[in-house]
Amino acid sequence: MTPSFDAADAFGALTTTESLTDAQIEERAQALLDQLTLEEKIGLMDGDPPFWPGLAEMFAGGYNKHTWVAGAVPRLGIPGVRFSDGPRGVVMPGATTFPVSMARGASWDPALEERIGDAIGRELRALGGNHFGGVCINVVRHPAWGRAQETYGEDSHHLGAFGAALTRGVQGHVMACAKHYALNSMENARFTVDVSIDPRALHEVYLPHFKRAVDAGVASVMSAYNSVNGEWCGQNKTLLHDILKEQWGFQGFVLTDFVWGMRDAKKAALAGQDLEMPFQNLFHRHLKGLVERGEVPLARIDDAALRLLRQQVRFAQGRNPSDYPSDVVGCEAHRQLAREAAQKSIVLLKNEGNLLPLTNVQRVAVIGKLADMPNTGDQGSSNTLPAYVITPLQGLRNALGDGATVVYDDGSDPARAAAAAAATDVAICVVGYTSADEGEYVAPDTMAQLATLFPPPSPEEAPIAQALMQAPPSSEEVGFGVGGDRSSLTLHADDEALIQAVAAANAHTIVAIMAGSAVITEAWREQVAAILMLWYPGMEGGTAFTDVLLGRVNPSGKLPCTFPKHAEDLPFFDKHATAITYDLWHGYRKLERDGAQPAFPFGFGLSYTTYAYGNLQLAQDRLGADDTLEARIDVTNTGKVEGSEVVQLYIAAQGSKVERAPKELKAFARVRLSPGETRTARLAVPVSDLAYYDASAGWSVEPIAYEVIIARHALDSQAHRARFTIMG
Template sequence: MAAPSSETKKYRTKAQGLVSQMTVEEKARLLSGNGSWTTHAIERLGIPSIFMADGPHGLRKATGPNTAESVPATCFPTASALASSWNTELLKQVGEALARECQTHDVQLLLGPGINMKRSPLGGRNFEYFSEDPVLAGQLAAAYIQGVQGQGVGTSLKHFAVNNQEHERMVSSSNLDERTLHEIYLPAFEIAIKEAQPWSVMCAYNKVNGVYASENDVLLERILRDEWGFEGFVVSDWGAVSDRVKGVMAGLNLEMPGSGEVNRKKIIAAVEEGRLPVSKLDEVVTGLLTVVLRAKDSHRPGTTYDVEQHQELARKAAGESIILLKNEDALLPLDPRGTTKIAVIGAFAKTPRYQGAGSSQVNPTRQSRAYDELVRLGGGEARFGYAAGYDLEGVTSEQLIEEARKQARHADVAIVFAGLPDSHESEGFDRASLEMPEGHIRLIEAVSEVQSRVVVVLMNGSAITMPWAGKVKAIVEGWLTGQAGGSAIADVLLGQVNPSGKLSETFPLRLEDTPTALEFPGLHQQAHYGEGIFIGYRYYDKRAIQPLFPFGFGLSYTTFAYSDLRLGASSIKETETLSVEVKVKNTGKLAGKEVVQLYVRENKPRVVRPPKELKAFAKVSLEAGQEKTVRFELSRRDFAYFDSAQHDWAVQSGEFEILVGGSSRDLPLKQTVQVQSTRTAPVTLTRDSTVKEFLKHPQGKAVHSRLLEAFLGYSPDNKPPEPPNLTDEERAARKKGEDSTLVFINDMPAYKVVNFTQGRLTDQMLEEMLETVR
C-alpha cells in the first residue's frame, strides 16, 4: 500500500488531535449525517459540517424534496453520453465546471461519478453509469475526479460494489465468483482510486455474496484501503446501512441520511459493552474528520461561474458524445444553407428528454430544443415542417400518424425524434424491455413508408433495439445530452460538428442475445452472476453473436486509416512494459476526431479468457489529410487474469496479440508479443489436486510420473514394446486408447489413484510424495 499523500497526512494529524478530545457520544454523532445532506458540526472543538449534493452530471443542491426546489445548475450530458466521447480531457473539463458551481453554492462534496458496470442493458440506472468495460469507465472516472477535486471540491465514487440492478436493490445479494469480481466489477474503482484518490467512496445498497456492502470488511478494508491505498472516507448510499455497529467494524465512516439517535445509541452501547473497540471507533472517526477538515479549508468563498460559458461547455460535451450509427448514401450532414424541405417529426424535437430521472435530476440554467436550433441554423422556419407524432409517454394515434405522414410526404428529408420517456428508465426500477414505446416505432415505420430519406435521432439513456433500422437512411444516437443537447444535435445534423462519439456499451439485436437474458434481474433477493466475466462485448465475441452495433462503434463524416503498428519489443518479461505505436490518418475531406482503441488477446490461454479486452484508448483530432502517431504503454496487468487459486493477478507465459482499430469489431492492425512470466505460483498440492496439477508444479513433475506409473503399472517413459505386426489402423487405435487413458488419469484427484492401483500406491506413499513438494 502506498504511503498517504502529504495533504492527507497533514489533515489526518489534525483530525487525530481532535478525536482525542472527543467524547464517545460526539464520535458517534459525527458518524451519522445531520439530516439529508450535511454532517454534524461539533462547535466546542471547532469541527465544521460539510454539505453534500447530487449529481454526477450537474449540481443538485436540494432546497426541498423536489427537483424544482434545487438550485439552478448546468445540466451536462449523463454518464452514458459522456462516456461515448471517450475523451478524458473533456471529462476533466466537465469536472472542473461542476466544481466551480459547487464552490459557488457552498457544496463541499459532489456525489458522483457512478461507475458500476452495465451488466445488462435493462439496468434502470445505466444512463448514470459510464460503460460495460472497466478500463474505459475507470479512466473516464479518474479524469472526472481530477477535474472536480482540482478545484477544491470532493467527489464520492459510487456505488461500491457490484450494484447492477434496481430491483430489490436494498436487499438483493449480488452473488459472483472471485475472478469475476476482480476482473469486471472492481477494476474501474481501482483505476479511479489509484489515479485520482476521490475524497470519498459511496458503498452500495446491495449485499455482495450475502454480506451488505455497508458492512463488508473485505471490500471496505482489505481491498479498498489495504490493497488500493484509498485515503478517504466511505459513506453509505442514502439508506444503505443495515447493522451500524458491523458497518463501523468494517470501515464504514458515515451513515447518510442521518438517523438521529437511533444508530448513535447503538454505537455507544457497543463501545460500553466492549463489542466495539474504542481504537476502531477512533480510526473510523479520524478517516471522516480528515476529509471534513480538508473540504472546509478548500472552500473558496466568493466563487462564481459564467452561466453562458458552462452552457457552451455543455454543448461541446454533448456534441462529442453524439454517435453517428448509420449514414447511407452520405445523407448527413444536411446543408445548413440548402433549399431542401425538412420535416421534423416527434415531440422530443420540441419537448426533449435530456436527462435521467431520479436523484441525478438537475434544475437546468438553460434548455435548448433541437427544433429551434435547426430553424436558427438551417435558414429559418419556412424550410421546416413539424408534426408531434406521439405524446410525451410515447403514445400515438392515427391522427398523429397521418399528420406526420403528411409532413414527411411533402419534404425532401424527414428527421424523426424518438427514444425513451422518463417512465421507461429511471433510478428505482429496471427496464421491462429493450424496445422503445410502440408509438415511436409506429411513427418511424409510417414515416419511412412515405419518405425514402429518413434520419432517426434518438434520445435515450441506454441501449435499445431497432427493428426499423433497415428502413431508414441515417441513425443518430443523441443520448440524454443535457440542457445543450438540442443545440448539439442540430450542430451534428447540419455539419457544424463532425460526430466523433463511439459506443461505450453494446447495442444488441434483441434481448435474447444479451449475456444476462436468463438471469436479469435477480429475483427473490438473489442476483446470480452466472455469465461470469462475459458481459458486454466479451460475451458477444465469445459467442460469435453479431450485435446491432458493437462496443466502440461510431461513424464520422470523414474517414480514417490505420498503419504502421509497431511494438517496442517482440518479447518481454511480465515485469517490463511494452510500448505500442500506431499511425492514424484522416483520409477524408473534413476535419474530425477518431477514437483509437487497443485490445489484447492471449492466443492460447490455459484458462477461459475473453477473445479480446480493451486495454488502452486515445481520442485524436485530425485535420483533413493529417496523420498522427499515437503511443500507448502496456504493463503487467494488461496481460494478466485474476487467478482465484492464488487470489491474485497472474500472467501465463505465451503469445499475446495487440489489436488496434476504430471499434471492437474493426481492428485492422495486429502484432504479436511473447510475454514471459517471472513469478512462480505458490500452488499448494494436496490429495485433492488433480494429477495434471503435479505436472504444472515446479517440484511436482517427478510425483506426476510416479502417479502415472502406479496407475498404469509401468512408467510412461518406459512403455512395454508394441506387439509385432500391428497394422496402421491397429497402431492408431492403440495410440488413441493410450491417450484417452492419460486424459482419464490426469483429470482425477490424486487420492483416487490409490483406489485404482490395488496396493501399488498406498495412502501413506501418497502422503510421502506430497511432503516432497510442500
C-alpha cells in the same frame, strides 16, 4: 427550514489558502480528533438531520434543493460532509446540466471529462457543498438497467479512465464520491437482491474501475444497497475492509447509500462503514452503547472519525473561497462545455448515401414528442434543475432561422406525421425513452418492507411518521422516478410504427434516439437513411444535435456499450430477482465469445470523414511482468473535413490456461486530424494490466503470447495486429 450555504461555508473554519503537506494534513486531523468527545466522534458518523423530519423534507423535494450535512461540529469549526448528488451536474438549482455519464462515455475523451469535473467542483463549492456524490462507475452488465445512464459503459478499463478523470476534475475543489460499491447493476431489486460472484469475476470485471478511482485519490466511496455473496454491501467486511481499505490502501471514508444503505450498526461499523447517510439513525441510536459494552472497539470509531476529518482538512487547504463566486453556477463557459460534451457524445450509427450532414434543405419535418420536450434523464437523485434546456426542435429552429422551413408534428398520429414528412426534403424522427421508462426506482412498499430500520418517532414526530408510513408519497411526488429497469430494449411500439410510417413517406428519414443505454433497432433499422444516438444530451443538447446535423461539428462519438440485435444474446436479467449470479461474461466479451453479431459493436461510430491506419509498431515484442507495452500507429484523415478518431487497443491472450475473453480493451486515444493530416497515436499498457485473478494466488501475469489489436471498434475487420510475448 432548509440549510443554505455559500462557498465560504463549504469547509468552515478549516479553510486555508495555505497548501499543506500530507503530514500536516494528518497532524491537523489528529488534533481535531483529540478534541472530540465520544458523542461528537459518533456524530461525525451519521447525517445531522433527525430521521423523520429529514425524511419528510426529502420526500417533499428537498433532495435536489440543498446540501445534506453530516458531522458538523460548530464549536471546532468542523463543517462536516456537505453532500450534493450528480452525475450530470450538481443537482441543486441553476447548476449546469451536462449530458448524462453514458453520453460522456461515448466521447471517449477523459480529458473532457476532467474539465467537466472541474466545472462541477467549482459549482458545488460556490453553492456551499464540499462533497460530490456523482462519480458513478458501476458496470452496465445489461442495458435494461434503469440507471445505466448514470455510468459510462460496459467495459471496466473505459469506466476506470472516466471515473478517475471525473475524480481528478472535481477534486480540484471538493471531495468526490465513487459509487455504488459494488455490483449495483440492477435497480428495481436493489434493496433485496443478493449477487453471487466468484473472486475472479469480482476482481477482473466489477472492481478494477473502483481501484482506478482509489488510485486517483478519491476522497470517499459509497457502498451499494444490494447484497454481495450473502451480506449487504453497507456492512460487507470483504468489500469495505479487506479489499478497499486493506488491499487497496484506501485512506478516505466509506459512506452508505441514502436511508436504506445499511441494516445493522454493529456489523456495519466492524465491517468498515464510516458514515451513515443522510439522517440520524442506526449509528446515532446504537454506536455509543456498542462501544461502552466493548462490542465495537473505540479504535474503530477513532478510525472512522479520523478518515472523515482527514478528507475535510485535505480539501479545505490550498484553495481560496473567493475563487468560487455565485455567478460561476451555470455560467456561460460551463454551458459551452455542456454543448461541447453533447457534440462529442453523439454517435452516428448509420448514414446511408451520406445524407448527413444536411445541405441545401428548404423544408425539414421534425417529428416526435421528444423533439419538443426537455429530456435530460432520470428524475430521481440525479435530477438537475437547469435554467433552461434546448430541445432538438428549438436547436434546429434557432440554427436554420428563416433559411428553411421547419415543420413540427408530435407524432401522435402516424398518418398525419407521414403526410408532413412526405412534403419535406428530410424528416427527423426524435424518439426514445424518458424518466418514465428508465431511472431510479423506489417501490411503493419499500417503506413498509424496511420499516424495522427506522427509529421510533418522538411524540412530536409521530404525526410525520404516521403520515409517511400510512400513505407514502408516490414516486412522482417523491421525485425518485417511476422508470426503474426497462421492460424492453426496443423502442415503444408507437415509436416503431411512427418511424416506419415516416420512412415509407420520405426516403430521407433520420432517426435520433434518446436513451440511457443500448436500444434494439431491428424492426426499423434497415428502413431509414440515418441513425443518431443522442442519449440524454443535457441542457445544450438541442444545439449540439443541430451542430452535428448541419455539419458544423463532425460526429466523433463511439458506443460505450454494445447495441445487440437480440435480447437473447445478452446475460440473463430479471429486474425482480432476489438472487442472481454475475460472471465474466457480458457486453462485447460475451457476444464475441458466443459468436453473436451485434447491430452495432462496442466502440463503433461513423464520421463525416474517413481515416486510414498504418505502420503499427511495438517498442518491443518481448516483455517482463513489470514492463509496459508501448504501441504506436499512424492515423491519417483521408477525407475532406476535420475530424477526431478514437484509436482503440485491444489485447487477446493466446493459449491461456484460463478462459479469457476473445479480446479486451486496454487503451484508447482520441486523435484530432485536419484533412490529409497524419498523426501518430501512442498507446501504453502496463503488463500488469494483462493479469488474471486467481482466488488462491491473486493476480497472475501469464508468460505466454499475446496479440495487440488496434481497431476502430471491437469487431473491426480491418484492425491492425501485432504479437508479443511475456517472458517467464
